[in-house]
Amino acid sequence: xxxxxxxxxxxxxxxxxxxxxxxxxxxxxxxxxxxxxxxxxxxxxxxxxxxxxxxxxxxxxxxxxxxxxxxxxxxxxxxxxxxxxxxxxxxxxxxxxxxxxxxxxxxxxxxxxxxxxxxxxxxxxxxxxxxxxxxxxxxxxxxxxxxxxxxxxxxxxxxxxxx
Amino acid sequence: xxxxxxxxxxxxxxxxxxxxxxxxxxxxxxxxxxxxxxxxxxxxxxxxxxxxxxxxxxxxxxxxxxxxxxxxxxxxxxxxxxxxxxxxxxxxxxxxxxxxxxxxxxxxxxxxxxxxxxxxxxxxxxxxxxxxxxxxxxxxxxxxxxxxxxxxxxxxxxxxxxx
DNA sequence: GATGATATATAGCCAGTGCTATGAAATCGC
DNA sequence: GCGATTTCATAGCACTGGCTATATATCATC
Ligand SMILES: [Mn+2]
Ligand SMILES: [Mn+2]
Ligand SMILES: [Mn+2]
Ligand SMILES: [Mn+2]
Numbered sequence: 001x002x003x004x005x006x007x008x009x010x011x012x013x014x015x016x017x018x019x020x021x022x023x024x025x026x027x028x029x030x031x032x033x034x035x036x037x038x039x040x041x042x043x044x045x046x047x048x049x050x051x052x053x054x055x056x057x058x059x060x061x062x063x064x065x066x067x068x069x070x071x072x073x074x075x076x077x078x079x080x081x082x083x084x085x086x087x088x089x090x091x092x093x094x095x096x097x098x099x100x101x102x103x104x105x106x107x108x109x110x111x112x113x114x115x116x117x118x119x120x121x122x123x124x125x126x127x128x129x130x131x132x133x134x135x136x137x138x139x140x141x142x143x144x145x146x147x148x149x150x151x152x153x154x155x156x157x158x159x160x161x162x163x
Numbered sequence: 164x165x166x167x168x169x170x171x172x173x174x175x176x177x178x179x180x181x182x183x184x185x186x187x188x189x190x191x192x193x194x195x196x197x198x199x200x201x202x203x204x205x206x207x208x209x210x211x212x213x214x215x216x217x218x219x220x221x222x223x224x225x226x227x228x229x230x231x232x233x234x235x236x237x238x239x240x241x242x243x244x245x246x247x248x249x250x251x252x253x254x255x256x257x258x259x260x261x262x263x264x265x266x267x268x269x270x271x272x273x274x275x276x277x278x279x280x281x282x283x284x285x286x287x288x289x290x291x292x293x294x295x296x297x298x299x300x301x302x303x304x305x306x307x308x309x310x311x312x313x314x315x316x317x318x319x320x321x322x323x324x325x326x
Numbered sequence: 327g328a329t330g331a332t333a334t335a336t337a338g339c340c341a342g343t344g345c346t347a348t349g350a351a352a353t354c355g356c
Numbered sequence: 357g358c359g360a361t362t363t364c365a366t367a368g369c370a371c372t373g374g375c376t377a378t379a380t381a382t383c384a385t386c
Contacts, residue, residue: 125312131309132185133193134306142297142301
């Protein structure tokens with residue numbers, strides 16, 4: 001039991017009062033979900049950006065998407081192909097990319113969430129610059145329940161004086 | 164070639180009243196930072212978990228880390244090698260892994276941040292389960308400034324009656 | 327309608343992060 | 357001490373998401 005070595009570290013294999021933390025399964029489950037979110041967040045940023053560009057510029061071109069994301073054009077090209085395969089967008093070469101109804105829906109949901117998260121941070125006193133940056137990453141890990149809590153807070157703020 | 168265009172969509176190149184949004188550079192910068200965060204978040208989870216296991220169980224073994232993270236053991240093995248190379252941990256085969264001072268520092272910072280984020284969500288009315296999960300992903304994208312805002316909110320709550 | 331600029335496609339490299347299968351080493355129980 | 361169990365290491369595969377370099381296609385302009 002407790003002499004795997006007899007160096008420093010006096011084998012703290014005390015009876016192990018079980019979990020002052022969580023059990024391994026719940027712990028793992030949380031990480032699993034986070035890993036899933038990591039897999040989808042890039043798609044979310046893409047469709048949201050595409051919707052934004054279409055709304056503002058009338059079109060979403062590969063080169064502009066690349067510029068906005070700060071990545072190289074081939075990176076975008078490959079990703080767009082995947083998004084098209086997955087049914088989020090439709091590509092019309094030299095005409096830009098367009099959102100399918102599914103893509104639209106995802107973009108709308110992401111945009112709403114993004115707005116709430118960023119607005120929430122600002123309402124909390126975070127500077128615009130930092131709120132924008134933090135929201136960009138946080139948004140993808142904010143569940144609907146948390147989003148509701150953010151929205152509630154925003155509503156409260158609004159009532160009690162905006163600033 | 165089959166006329167890939169002159170279909171619907173009448174070239175919407177209206178004068179483009181510039182940016183009702185942000186300029187491309189700032190936009191890209193935000194995404195860049197988020198990508199950086201994505202690169203480090205896994206390390207953060209590892210060192211935090213290792214510190215937690217050492218504190219609670221007295222040791223942090225590969226198999227236990229794998230169980231906690233919900234990944235396979237070789238996945239952990241490779242990551243630990245990287246963490247050792249990067250100076251965060253020290254491996255003693257069949258004795259567990261230990262944190263270097265640098266690793267300790269990172270773990271402490273991550274743990275503090277994690278606690279604040281999760282506590283903040285709960286204070287906001289999010290359920291324990293969801294707070295735990297959302298915090299696991301959000302934490303890595305919360306800047307110090309935002310963390311301060313969270314902490315301020317928590318302090319305020321504490322004064323005005325905890326529940 | 328030729329041409330130069332721009333936009334897109336494609337190939338191939340690299341690193342990261344997951345996996346399974348399997349072999350080697352250490353520890354534990356006896 | 358020895359066999360069984362546990363722990364770790366390693367090889368190899370798949371997929372993602374960066375990159376550069378380069379070829380091709382379209383557009384714009386004259
Ligand atoms: Mn967004
Ligand atoms: Mn984002
Ligand atoms: Mn954490
Ligand atoms: Mn985490």
